[in-house]
Amino acid sequence: MKIIETVAEMREFIAAKRQAGKTIGLVPTMGALHEGHLTLMRTAKAKCDVVVASIFVNPTQFGPNEDLDSYPRDLAGDAVKAESAGVEAIFHPQPSEMYSAGYATYINVEGITDKLCGKSRPGHFRGVATVVSKLFNIVQPDTAFFGQKDAQQVAVIERMVRDLNMAIQIEVVTIVREADGLARSSRNTYLSKEEREAALVLSRSLRLASEAAAKGERKAAALKSLVETEIKGESLAKIEYVEIYSYPDLAEIEEVKETALLAVAVRFGTTRLIDNIIFNN
Amino acid sequence: MKIIETVAEMREFIAAKRQAGKTIGLVPTMGALHEGHLTLMRTAKAKCDVVVASIFVNPTQFGPNEDLDSYPRDLAGDAVKAESAGVEAIFHPQPSEMYSAGYATYINVEGITDKLCGKSRPGHFRGVATVVSKLFNIVQPDTAFFGQKDAQQVAVIERMVRDLNMAIQIEVVTIVREADGLARSSRNTYLSKEEREAALVLSRSLRLASEAAAKGERKAAALKSLVETEIKGESLAKIEYVEIYSYPDLAEIEEVKETALLAVAVRFGTTRLIDNIIFNN
Numbered sequence: 001m002k003i004i005e006t007v008a009e010m011r012e013f014i015a016a017k018r019q020a021g022k023t024i025g026l027v028p029t030m031g032a033l034h035e036g037h038l039t040l041m042r043t044a045k046a047k048c049d050v051v052v053a054s055i056f057v058n059p060t061q062f063g064p065n066e067d068l069d070s071y072p073r074d075l076a077g078d079a080v081k082a083e084s085a086g087v088e089a090i091f092h093p094q095p096s097e098m099y100s101a102g103y104a105t106y107i108n109v110e111g112i113t114d115k116l117c118g119k120s121r122p123g124h125f126r127g128v129a130t131v132v133s134k135l136f137n138i139v140q141p142d143t144a145f146f147g148q149k150d151a152q153q154v155a156v157i158e159r160m161v162r163d164l165n166m167a168i169q170i171e172v173v174t175i176v177r178e179a180d181g182l183a184r185s186s187r188n189t190y191l192s193k194e195e196r197e198a199a200l201v202l203s204r205s206l207r208l209a210s211e212a213a214a215k216g217e218r219k220a221a222a223l224k225s226l227v228e229t230e231i232k233g234e235s236l237a238k239i240e241y242v243e244i245y246s247y248p249d250l251a252e253i254e255e256v257k258e259t260a261l262l263a264v265a266v267r268f269g270t271t272r273l274i275d276n277i278i279f280n281n
Numbered sequence: 282m283k284i285i286e287t288v289a290e291m292r293e294f295i296a297a298k299r300q301a302g303k304t305i306g307l308v309p310t311m312g313a314l315h316e317g318h319l320t321l322m323r324t325a326k327a328k329c330d331v332v333v334a335s336i337f338v339n340p341t342q343f344g345p346n347e348d349l350d351s352y353p354r355d356l357a358g359d360a361v362k363a364e365s366a367g368v369e370a371i372f373h374p375q376p377s378e379m380y381s382a383g384y385a386t387y388i389n390v391e392g393i394t395d396k397l398c399g400k401s402r403p404g405h406f407r408g409v410a411t412v413v414s415k416l417f418n419i420v421q422p423d424t425a426f427f428g429q430k431d432a433q434q435v436a437v438i439e440r441m442v443r444d445l446n447m448a449i450q451i452e453v454v455t456i457v458r459e460a461d462g463l464a465r466s467s468r469n470t471y472l473s474k475e476e477r478e479a480a481l482v483l484s485r486s487l488r489l490a491s492e493a494a495a496k497g498e499r500k501a502a503a504l505k506s507l508v509e510t511e512i513k514g515e516s517l518a519k520i521e522y523v524e525i526y527s528y529p530d531l532a533e534i535e536e537v538k539e540t541a542l543l544a545v546a547v548r549f550g551t552t553r554l555i556d557n558i559i560f561n562n
Contacts, residue, residue, distance in 0.1 A: 007446060011448070102440075102530060103444055104390050104391045104392050104393065104440055104444060105388065105389070105390045105391070105410075105440060105441045105444035105445055106388070106389050106391065107386065107387070107388050107389075107445075108386070108387050108388075108389060109385050109386045110385045110386070110387065111385050112385065129386075130445075133445055134444075134445055134446045137445055137446040137447050137448060138446045140448065159383075159385055159386060160386045163384055163385060163386035163415075164386055164388075164411075164414055164415055164418055165288055165415045165418040165419045166418050167292070167418060167421065249383060
């Protein structure tokens, strides 16, 4: 497996694969790879001839008081995991390779980026859309793979791809969880033993909502309330949001009729975790 | 020559050309083709196997009080001209084909879009960058051709292409003028006979600055003042701006040392015309 640090070298790698008639799958990541990422890579490998994973902790999607500096980085460990999941090249540029002097161009997906995580993280999805668009232009994959864990990110990227006529397929892979239900996240490593235990309230509360919906509950307020009450029962949990929106257009809904997203963001100490379920009606 | 109205059909046309190993040149226009556009097309034909011209009066680059509705449209006439200049396909989508319901994604090139035309036309370059990026993704040309007449637009597009790592070459073609010096523009058709005569002050004033620079004048203020004085001598002319900036980064300069842009925007009645010269030192 190759580790590629420059745009020029990445383009060369891709050009050679294209010449050989290979299809390309891209898995954009920020590294600190876990089973969620590896599932994306294995899915990509099953669908494309060549899988490229990017590992780039993108500064433009972090706010000034966020965890850019402390975000876990482990390129050597990531390389072993990615190779085992079928990745042929890791694109691992330095920030200066991606954002050179005078950098000035940003992509905004309006509307759906104002709510959920976009509300407490202004500029986050601008950074995400921008870097993903750059990665798409550098790697020019046939298909790019994203996790449903970041449901709003998926909605933003799908909207951007459609709006800007990008010739790329987006594949979304369901949330991978620990055996006890905690959604895999690179930020789980921040949790103390007590917080790790407390964080189980996320998947537990979503399961309650899922069960209620299965039994016929359609009222958004009732489903939200179930989740909120459960999370408030956990003293280490501080709710940032519990929201239900139509999906992927993130419009306000009173009843869950079409596809809808129930998404939560909760702090445990200084660690902010997100989780969600999608109702497909 | 083909006239193509849908993204899907455009992609099919391009895919067939790619399969045949052809290189593609794109000339984005808003139609009302004049000799400036035709020069772009002929230049494209000299450099690429297949030339596609887009004709799309892009609503997102017009302000609420601008000339979107009255902008000259003449597809039949344009088709004849484009074909004679070597164009193999015109991409002529309806606005709804480019901006469908729920459209939400815009590209901003920051900084250089705040000055010159960007100052009096807020949102204009956001619309330009967005639609050009869409056209690039739809046509996927090797090279795209733009006129130096829209010098700030060129700077914005070159910055966007570099920042977002778009795999496209940008070629810039010098300003094409009428025999008497007036820069070709689709908006020249708006001018009355008197305004058409008065508008010659633009090229005349720029020529004065050019001659002064050739004789050694380096002070930006002095060169600007020459142009302003000349334009103010024409009673039908109303200056919007006369500016000198470094080019293409559009930074303030006191002396013309490196490449610099002297750009003017002037109204003649309700018609707003722009013109410019580039100093290459």
